[in-house]
Amino acid sequence: MRTPIEEVSAHLKEFNYEDWISELSKLTEWVYSFGNQHFPSSKQQRISDIEHQVCLCIEVLESVPQEKRELNHERAIFEYLKGRFYNAIPDVYKEEAERHLVNATRLNPRLRDAWHCLGSCFVKKGHIHRAKRCYQTVLEMVIFRCFFISENPAKHIEQSIKYAQRMLVLDDKDGICLYILGCAHFTSFLLTGGRDHNNLQLALEAYEKAKKIVAAKANPHLEYDCSMVNRYLENYKMSLIGFSDAASMNPASDALHQMKLTLQLLDKLEGLIQCKRNDKNKGKSKGKSMETNLPALIESLANIDLNPLYNRATMDLLAEGPNKRIAVIAAVWCLVKYEYKAPVYYMLCDSDENSFVLIAFGILKEAIKQGDQVTVLEPICKFIDFEWEGKHYQFKSVRVNLLEQVLVNGNALPPNSVIREPISYP
Template sequence: MTNPPQEDPLAKAAKAAEDLYNLRDTYFPVNPDDKISKLQEQSDLALKLLDSIPPEQRMLPMQRATFEYLRGKILDVFPDYKKEAEDHLSKSVKLNPSLADAWLCLGNCIWKKGDLPAAKNCLSLALSKGPNKKILCQLSMLKRRMSQGAENQAELVDESIQHAKEAITLDVKDGNSWYNLGNACLTSFFVTGAWDHSKLLHSLKAYQNSEKDERMKSNPDLYFNSATVNKYLENYERALSGFEAAALKDPGLNAATEVQKIVNLLDKLENLMRKIYMQGHVKAKRMASLASSLAAVNLNSSYKRATIDLMLEGLNRAVAVDGKVLFFVKNDIVAPLYYLLCDSNQTCFVLSVYGVRSDVIKEGDQLTLLDPYFRYFDFSWKEKHYQFKSIRVDFPEQMLVNGKAVTPQQCARTSIYAQHKP
């Protein structure tokens, strides 16, 4: 009777290393120190397993390269840079330059050290040996990190997007590659001033494709980042659900704070609407006076004037809406700016504005909104019901303030950096 074949000791150590990284990516206790302790415990066991391999089974160059790679990978599982990890990974790629995973770990390790150009060279060298989706994703992430504060920021983020797309072409079903593309498009939205919503739509589509991969459902950052996109697309209910799901998966994220910011904004909008309609916060005579004072603004003949009640859901091309600013709505969300307006029919609506400075629009101003994006919100969250009409203005060119176009000096490229992991 023959004995069953024994598993290759290096293969067992590789499995232990993979389990270690799976723990890193899926274990999010309330106390972050508990995670570090757990990683330390598991990494010690993985190293012990690696060291139990008899010397004669790690003497050949290929075996030695794998051994050094696994030791470096296990040591590099922690957030902080470890020189010992870099030393082992450097030995590994010298012994076997075609070991792609070792190059990937080495690039990540050097990144932790803070030497971003060296990390880029390492990953680029690895990529020159053949296409690899993991290395392309890592290079994409690195380019986004390098873009922070760089003069060619937008160019580096565009390169990041390109690397992400290249990774997807290698495996269109890989959720991590789609997630990386979503992050790249979201970063591009912030870098270019937080006003081009087409970038958000690209990001959201990438996240939706990422969610099709079962392995990604344990990633709290996917939920957080997708919720961030929905927040800026003003899909409030989806944003709230996403942030809440992220908070449940990783209490260390500030997702609960994001939920509260949105709820505070919605409560403020709802309360202002209630005061106006139910409690006469804006006196009837004043409301009528404001509505009747809306002056006729000269517009291109291609535009048709309309009131808020005639708006269609979504983008209303070649339509212009006039409104008086009743209130500036202060809140904790950096962008967009929120206002409460009334039209010539004395119908109140919420206006969200991107791309202009906060001092450009004042209470009492007349705004003419061109090609407005209209939404009618009617949903409940935690037993609170929200119902209001809203117009979103993405570009300053879509708005006239007291009949005048917004000047370049009045524009603002909002410098917001996503709280998502880049």
């Protein structure tokens, strides 16, 4: 049986080296995989075995005829592959690797993989600042593709996150890199229609770390983006403070407009909740915005069957944060109109007539309607309680990110209820 190196060599000769770049790129992946999985009895033996495979790969690479690598692009790829082969030995610096990778970046400064590999080479050499510059170059190219080229943006966001994390291993006080990492996580959240709140939390962590660094702290874009993330996370007070600060740093931005929108939303939510509280205290049978018979709907909530794996609860029994193995069943009495498509806000009332806000990410507005009976599984609860400019905002909300978290009138939502489009950024 032929080895992968022998197979590639035979294939190249058979097809006259027409696809040498593709075949040898695959071979570099194999060499790195071999190095990561090969563990003989001693470290020296391991290095010797990997070096032997690298030499065999270099021989195959050198067999590519000169006329097949005359163009600058081809020469750059040739130098990159050669440097990458030499760089394949874990934790071992090779001068040959650096020389060929530097040549590759000079021949083609936009060859991202060559910059990435050169950064790895400098890490092995102990030249951390030079490695960092290489990774910064890579990150700038990835960000450029992400924001200016629509082809597979999710892939470029994933690469941005990977490269930013690698740079932060070298320097965890790099404010620009932390900001880029936050932007990448935030963009990933937006691209998924808001379903992945883990990325939103990671974005906030990166932004908050960046704000502690003097060089990044004065960036109004950082403050603005952080405020947007806080609004999605329902950290409304921090969002308002951030928009106010961003507007002070850059009056030309729309930070004041976003601040106004946030307050309009809060006023509407608090007003609806307060109206329902007053109706409950006065013993009224229904709210002004509810055309359906709300008391009858609330009474019928007890008839909704519940999976025995979940415990039925009302809002006053929920803890802040995720509530595992808990289900809240409530009636929808109002859809809250808001300027943006996502998330969607509803006003609900549970069986004890506790009103709360349901915030739905990644679910079409039409999937849940006024008068529906909604079962929220494992609700993620948020307690809003703060003052702003003399007004007190106090209410509870429940967030859902996945279709599987919601039953409407006792039934699962159909798959076509998922929002496939990304959330538009203001």
